[in-house]
Amino acid sequence: MFIKKKNKTKIYALGQHISMSAHKARRVIDQIRGRSYEETLMILELMPYRASYSIFKLVYSAAANAIDNMGSDEADLIICKAEVNEGTTVKKLKPRARGRSYPIKRPTCHITIGVKDISLYEGEYYVDPYINKDYISPLKTPLKNPGWKNTYTDIIDENMYSSGGVWDKILSRLKTLLKNPGRKNTYTDIIDENMYSSGGVWDKK
Numbered sequence: 484m485f486i487k488k489k490n491k492t493k494i495y496a497l498g499q500h501i502s503m504s505a506h507k508a509r510r511v512i513d514q515i516r517g518r519s520y521e522e523t524l525m526i527l528e529l530m531p532y533r534a535s536y537s538i539f540k541l542v543y544s545a546a547a548n549a550i551d552n553m554g555s556d557e558a559d560l561i562i563c564k565a566e567v568n569e570g571t572t573v574k575k576l577k578p579r580a581r582g583r584s585y586p587i588k589r590p591t592c593h594i595t596i597g598v599k600d601i602s603l604y605e606g607e608y609y610v611d612p613y614i615n616k617d618y619i620s621p622l623k624t625p626l627k628n629p630g631w632k633n634t635y636t637d638i639i640d641e642n643m644y645s646s647g648g649v650w651d652k653i654l655s656r657l658k659t660l661l662k663n664p665g666r667k668n669t670y671t672d673i674i675d676e677n678m679y680s681s682g683g684v685w686d687k688k
Contacts, residue, residue, distance in 0.1 A: 486550045489666075493563060494552060495597045496545035501537050505592040508534040512565045512594070520546050520560035520598060541596040555600040564597030 503506070511534045514522045520542070527539040542562070549555040564677035576584040 488670060490603060491553065492603045493597055493599045494545055494549040496543045496548060498594045498596075500588060500591045501594060502573075503534055503537065503592055504590045505567050507532070507553060508592050509539055509567045511535055512567050515562055516540070516564055516565045520557055520562070520657065523562055534676060538596070539592060540595055545596045545598045549600060553600055553603065556602070560598045560601050561601060562596065562597035564595060566595050568593045568595075568664040588660045599648050641655075676688070 491607065511527070511530060511532055514530070515526060515538070518526070523542055527535045527542065546557060546560055549560055550557070570593050573589040573591065575587050575589055577587045578584050
């Protein structure tokens with residue numbers, strides 16, 4: 484099963500709650516829509532409006548995102564999207580004479596700048612999701628149960644060589660003897676008593 488994907492050729496930069504009227508920012512935005520990146524910077528530097536500086540920083544940020552994420556060149560970027568939306572209105576008090584104050588409203592706006600790389604192919608392609616999938620990575624991570632002190636690797640070290648025979652019983656007996664230091668018998672005592680016993684007539688004598 485293949486997954487359909489689309490080539491990424493557009494990058495956006497969003498500026499929110501800019502202390503400016505949406506109407507004043509829109510008259511600058513309308514002049515740069517559809518232009519190249521280098522031409523846009525030149526126009527914004529020469530415009531005598533206060534909104535030009537905020538829009539200049541957003542255009543520069545969008546181009547930096549395109550260079551970092553897609554490896555684009557500045558000469559191949561154009562302004563594909565430039566829009567302004569009204570934001571929240573901040574209510575403030577303006578001080579007046581004799582200790583009085585008048586309520587005022589300061590509008591804000593949200594500006595979105597999108598750049599497009601015209602050198603990239605804008606089309607669809609198919610990808611196999613299982614070709615580069617790592618199926619062993621979940622086994623490499625330790626168990627997430629905080630009540631357990633042993634991790635997944637500790638469990639493997641204890642049980643991967645277990646065959647369920649006599650040797651495993653001797654190892655389990657040895658562990659119990661080592662955990663109880665009050666006992667005098669050790670693993671060597673068990674070997675000395677039982678390893679040469681054949682259960683025959685010689686043992687009875």
